[in-house]
Amino acid sequence: MSARYGMVIDLDRCTGCGSCMVACAAENNVPALPQASARTGLTPILVYRASNGMEGNARRETFIPIMCMHCEHETPCVKVCPQQAVEVDKATGIVMQMPQRCLGCRYCMTACPYHARYFNWWDPSWPAGMEKSLNPGVAVRMRGVVEKCNLCHSRLHAAQEKAAATGKREIDPADYLPACVEACPTGAIRFGNLADASDPVSQEARSPQAFRLLARIGTEPKVYYKSKEPWVKALAESNPARSSEVQHG
């Protein structure tokens, strides 16, 4: 049975600690290059800080983690890639980026409505010896390719190998959690199979409080958000990554 992996992010629980970003970078062997800036760094998951635009005691802030939304319908990056380096995996729903095929044209970055794709500007490098701390399950990517969240695909592989070793066709859901989900200290980021109606995350995604960023453009992202604050929901249609209310960089 094909799965549709997705997330529900409860924004009322996010404290903006940044653990998800550090854990993601460690898991995916993202180098901490000193020349990288807010514009040129690789942040497969980036936590934005947004406010309600008020000042003084009326001011309220929220933190919005944004990564690849794994759009299900008319996936913009897939449509524009001339190299077929991006595809939606039919078995999992994960939008896969294949760096070996990518020629670095960055059409996909332009097409992505969520600004969730990053160009790899430099050869990866680490201080002497630090390469020993790299995750052996993930290849080090070269410069000149586009990077993004792939829902920690190496962890899915590991879960599939474990299932195969025990003669099972389906993975144990407990064996596959992306690094950001595992790292979130408040449980704000939840991960599950949206195609499974019994999955709590799938049920949460269908709740009235759940919403998606830029839902009106019809790409059907598989990353959902939740908040009780009306002004936070209003941000969803303005795209927090572009909103003038968002402080970034």
Place this chain on the structure above:
Amino acid sequence: MKVTRRDLLVWSAGAAAGLLATPVPWKVLDDVSIWSQNWPWIPQASRGPVEVRQSFCTLCPNGCGLRVRMAAGWPVGVAGVNTNPISRGALCPLGFGAHQLNWHPQRLRTVRRLAGASSWNEAQAAFARARSEGPIVIIDGWPGRAASSVLESFAQKQGGSYRVAVGPEIRALSPYEAWSGVPATSLGYDLENAQTIVSFGAPLLDGWGTPGRFTRLWAERAAGMENPQLRLIHIEPSLSRTASRAWQWISVREGSESALAAGLAHVLIEQKLVPAHGPIPTVGLDEVAAQSGITADAIRELARTIAGHMPAVAISRDDDPAIAALNVVLGAVGARGGIVRRSKNAQTHISAETSIADARAVLIDASVPWNFVPQTGAEVFRFAAWDGGLNNSAWLLPAPGFLEDLTDVPSAPTSAVQTYAVAPALVKTTSDVRSAAQFLSALDPTLSSAETIIHARCSDLFRARAGRLCAQETMPVAQIASLQKLEEEIWKGAVWVGEPSEPGGLRCQLKEWPAGASSLPVQSWANAWTIPVLPPLASKVYIESNLREAPARRNA
């Protein structure tokens, strides 16, 4: 047969067209693409058997449980341990990148004397000479460890002084020590049983205490709820990360927290909202309103809100006695859901802030925060794993880095219960580094080793037959068959958890409302306990986002 120019062109065109019909050009294109992305000089991850080991984070005294993924003997990833009863599977963002710290460019690898190169032999000779010439002072930043016992024993044997530099959470508990005589290092917060937490600027959701403890509790009982089981009221001039997530944020003028605490106590006692537990502050409510910038009615309303959802406890970011006195008024001292005494046999230590003007030499353990700079003319021997850039030390001695040294992990500073665990050395050292305890043991071989002290502590736990051992499963110590079994579990990553604190173990009597505010300067709290350098990935995240102030590029 004569080959004409036309034949050559036709043949070439045919060959080119034919080649396109074969897999060759596509295979070459594919291979070139792969080769060009895998040049031999590009770093590659270690290859080797992967195993998962349990340990504890040693970057600060909170000792969060760690699941360390090792490949070819090197740590390649860390995550929290869900069964850890204190950190509950969470880590701070620095912890997730800690496995890269041992290769940080500012890692200290050689002995330095006055910024020049030196050696361990010279350092030992210099310290031995200083010891014979005058009194020595040893400063520890993480008391209660086996290594702390070594440092303290050495200081006692040499007639020197052992002092402790504590973090902001313990400093915030120092007024209770002054009023009750119970050491602040043995006090903690019973957050799990509180229903209202009034934070006076304490960054409860931003690095305060054991990161997982309060964030998990807040997520379960408060996050996003209109009428939460746990109310977090945050009092701070600016909209901090904790303020933005609090149930109620009250913006007050900078420096008026003491006055507001007095105003709240005034209302609580005057309106009989709580049983009278302490003296009534003399300050008038109008004066408090003028100082704090919030109205007298708002202060009355806040007091009623707190009293309507008890037990309540106030947590200060510093050692403000007025906020401690508010806890006395609230009945939160020595009570369920308040400030509790977790241990009855803790010692009082001399603070590192006490004058050390007459010392001949000062030895600073690597656990002391880098921003602690001793005010002394003595010869300073500072142990550190990373160069923090600021110091007046004559000697800079390279200490073991992350998980490079065996250490035991005593109770976290804010914990309401006693805990004990052992973080074994999982990572081999790549240079000649020594801990302060090893350095002193080389000078005095009669000192007990850390292993011996840990063994003795495990024996004490086994003999007491109290508490429980938390690993994958929880097991009462009374049911553990042998000391060997208990030690085996502890060395594999289990945590010993003592019996819950009993209310009434701490009493503070106040005859009058304390005068004066915090004795501590306003400082960047977030930097108080952090290591002098950030893990490179944390630097990266802070540079590329606006979550926190970006660090200096040298740390990146």
